[in-house]
Amino acid sequence: MSLYSLLGALEIGLIFSLVALGVLISFRILNFPDLTVDGSFPLGGAVAATLIAAGHDPFLATACAIVAGGIAGFITGWLNVRLKIMDLLASILMMIALYSINLRVMGAPNVPLISESTVFTIIQPAWLPDYVLRPIALLVVVMAAKFGVDGFFSSQYGLALRATGANPRMARAQGIATGRATLAGMALSNALVALAGALFAQTQGGSDISMGIGTIVIGLAAVIIGESILPARRLMLTTLAAVLGAILYRFFIALALNSDFIGLKAQDLNLVTAVLVTIALVLPATRKKLFGRKNGRA
Numbered sequence: 001m002s003l004y005s006l007l008g009a010l011e012i013g014l015i016f017s018l019v020a021l022g023v024l025i026s027f028r029i030l031n032f033p034d035l036t037v038d039g040s041f042p043l044g045g046a047v048a049a050t051l052i053a054a055g056h057d058p059f060l061a062t063a064c065a066i067v068a069g070g071i072a073g074f075i076t077g078w079l080n081v082r083l084k085i086m087d088l089l090a091s092i093l094m095m096i097a098l099y100s101i102n103l104r105v106m107g108a109p110n111v112p113l114i115s116e117s118t119v120f121t122i123i124q125p126a127w128l129p130d131y132v133l134r135p136i137a138l139l140v141v142v143m144a145a146k147f148g149v150d151g152f153f154s155s156q157y158g159l160a161l162r163a164t165g166a167n168p169r170m171a172r173a174q175g176i177a178t179g180r181a182t183l184a185g186m187a188l189s190n191a192l193v194a195l196a197g198a199l200f201a202q203t204q205g206g207s208d209i210s211m212g213i214g215t216i217v218i219g220l221a222a223v224i225i226g227e228s229i230l231p232a233r234r235l236m237l238t239t240l241a242a243v244l245g246a247i248l249y250r251f252f253i254a255l256a257l258n259s260d261f262i263g264l265k266a267q268d269l270n271l272v273t274a275v276l277v278t279i280a281l282v283l284p285a286t287r288k289k290l291f292g293r294k295n296g297r298a
Contacts, residue, residue, distance in 0.1 A: 017146075035216055044198040110206055222245040226244050
């Protein structure tokens with residue numbers, strides 16, 4: 001695999017690291033099965049691309065995308081907390097609604113950004129190629145998001161969110177407003193996903209209505225792969241595992257699709273994803289059995 005392909009895989013992996021962090025917050029910390037990400041990812045891309053195409057500052061457009069994703073996550077939480085709709089169903093309803101909302105935002109199935117300025121073209125020095133700059137800039141963004149999440153969930157309010165996901169009944173007994181905690185956590189989760197969508201649209205040259213298909217699967221795959229290679233209970237290591245899982249996932253995909261002897265093509269992407277997730281799910285149990293047998297013999 002060429003250097004260009006490796007950097008491209010790293011670039012996409014870093015973008016989906018933000019998705020993995022968002023999925024980690026909803027699925028692991030809040031214990032909220034959230035499918036909204038399939039809609040909030042293209043929502044971030046749609047808002048950013050539409051504003052940039054209209055002549056607005058790319059950084060402002062990206063910030064607006066983050067806010068839009070946070071609102072989408074908040075509404076999903078509101079459907080569950082206030083209207084008492086089951087969490088999974090609430091996220092499905094919001095995901096379906098966001099498909100139409102994204103079309104309304106873009107006014108068309110896609111918005112091209114080929115000739116527009118992006119956050120990457122603004123900060124790009126003349127001596128550095130764009131395919132090198134983007135992974136570096138994305139690494140800075142991902143690390144800032146990772147340490148921001150670590151710091152937030154180490155604060156008093158963040159600990160309240162963690163308690164809400166771990167044991168909501170006990171959290172309420174301790175005086176924690178679990179409903180508000182769920183709303184805040186869902187907003188934060190989908191804000192990160194929308195940020196990923198905004199950056200994805202700016203690296204890929206535009207936003208498309210179908211760019212969010214399978215986002216939840218990729219996010220879950222990244223979290224599961226990360227937990228398999230770096231099992232940990234400390235939050236700092238858990239978030240690091242999610243980031244590494246997303247990067248490794250994209251490297252595995254790139255390696256599989258660029259290996260001529262395997263014979264895989266672009267249309268086999270979902271098949272490769274399913275195989276990788278299956279291996280990641282089976283690996284921990286297999287590891288326990290092997291170590292259990294060794295310890296038993298010892």
